[in-house]
Amino acid sequence: MGVWTEKQRGHGEDAEPLFLHHWSSGSGLLGVFDGLGGSGGRLVGQTRDGKERTSAWIASRCARAASEEWFQHSIDHGVQRNPESYQESLIGGLRRVGGLRHSKVNNKLRRELPTTAAVLDYQVAADRVSWQCLWAGDSRCFLLVPDEGLQQLSRDDAESGDALVLLHQDPPMTNVVSADGAFQINGARGEALFPAVLLCATDGFFGYLETPALFEHVLLDTMAKADSQATWASLLAAAVASYTGDDATLTLAAFGFADYAEIRDRFAGRATTVRRDHRDPLDGLTERADITATRLQLWELYRAGYERRMPQGQGGER
Incomplete structure (x- = not known):
């Protein structure tokens, strides 16, 4: 399932979500x-219809296309997928874009x-x-699992790794993909027993909420209210549009469930817990000092589970 919203219609700098699955190999x-x-x-x-495009708009689309090509090439030729080969594919995909107007300003x-x-990249x-x-x-x-909730599998390329600090200070990124090749692809491996949900999201989904736990609440609250996968996607799109200040993109795959009804039922208890313990305590607070203190308390309760699988440094295995 994928969800994609634009802050300014027709000018979103997030690429559309990517989700691929190769049935015979069970990889995606x-x-x-x-x-x-x-x-x-x-x-x-400009596009063929005359719409002006930014470097950022083109970059995200080129990276998406290069990622799809990287996966397809590995399937077709039996090539191992790793951070080094992925980085090479991204650089090659971005550098193939020609005819860009270069700024005269250094x-x-x-x-x-x-x-x-x-x-x-899953198996x-x-x-x-x-x-x-x-x-x-x-x-x-x-990773999202019924008993333990949401767990972050990557680690932001920023000076701080604290998700609450990153929400409210927004420090600059220290590493991003670009055509000059001056970046590093981080890598971390893991596994989980069924049932499980894997997902990727841009910061438009999680970067405009009071606490990291509220992203899980948005996921599970909209899931509980939906009667189908399509309805869940629609409710997620409406929910993120109500609070984000950015484009927002999410893609996910669920494993070990018979159908959507089972997904919703398996997460029902977790949805109640997150709402009671992490959303309700913030309701009705108006004083900034009270909000800040409550936010810190809630983060201390949530943090250990959320960071259970997060890499300790820049990449690594956990």
């Missing part, structure tokens, strides 16, 4: 890509075709799913 790829409008905000060309803050990338077995999480920037990969 989920991915999201957020073009960086600050460093990539200059206009570089601005070191500008990157050539800058974008985030967060992908989950399904009889009773479990394993994955390779690959990323650069602040788009994220997650």
Whole structure:
């Protein structure tokens, strides 16, 4: 399932969500890509219908296409997928874009075709799913399971790894995909028994909420209210549009469930817990000091579970 919304219709700098599954091998790829409008905000060309496009808009689409090609090539030729080969594919895909108008201003803050990338390269077995999480920037990969809730599988390329700090201070990214090749693809591996949900999201989904737990609440609350996968996607799109200040993209795959009704039923208890313990305590608070203190208390309750699988450094295995 994928969800994709634009802050400004027709000008969203997130690429559409990527979700691929190769049936005979039981492997697949989920991915999201957020073009960086600050460093990539200059206009570089036009579409065939005359719409001006920014470097960021083009970058996210090129990264998405390169990711799909990387996965397809590995399937067709039996090539191993790893951070190094993925980085090479991204650089090649971005550098194939020709005819861009170059700025006459030498601005070191500008990157050539800058974008985030967060992908989950997964493999399904009889009773479990394993994955390779690959990323650069602040788009994220997650695992969602009924008993333990939402767990972050990537680690933002920023000075802080604290998800609450990142929500409220928004420090600059230290590593992003770009055509100059001056970036690193981080990698981390893991596995989980069924049932499980893997997902990737850009910061439009999780970066405009009071606490990290509220992203899980949005996922589970809309899930509980939906009677089908299509309705869940629609409710998620409406929910994120009500609070985000950015484009927002999400892609997910669920494993070990018979149908959507079972997904909803298996997460019903967790949805109640998250609402009671992490959303309700913030309701009705108006004083900033009270909100800040409550937010810190709630994060301490949630943090250990949320960070259980998060890499400790820049990449690594957990």
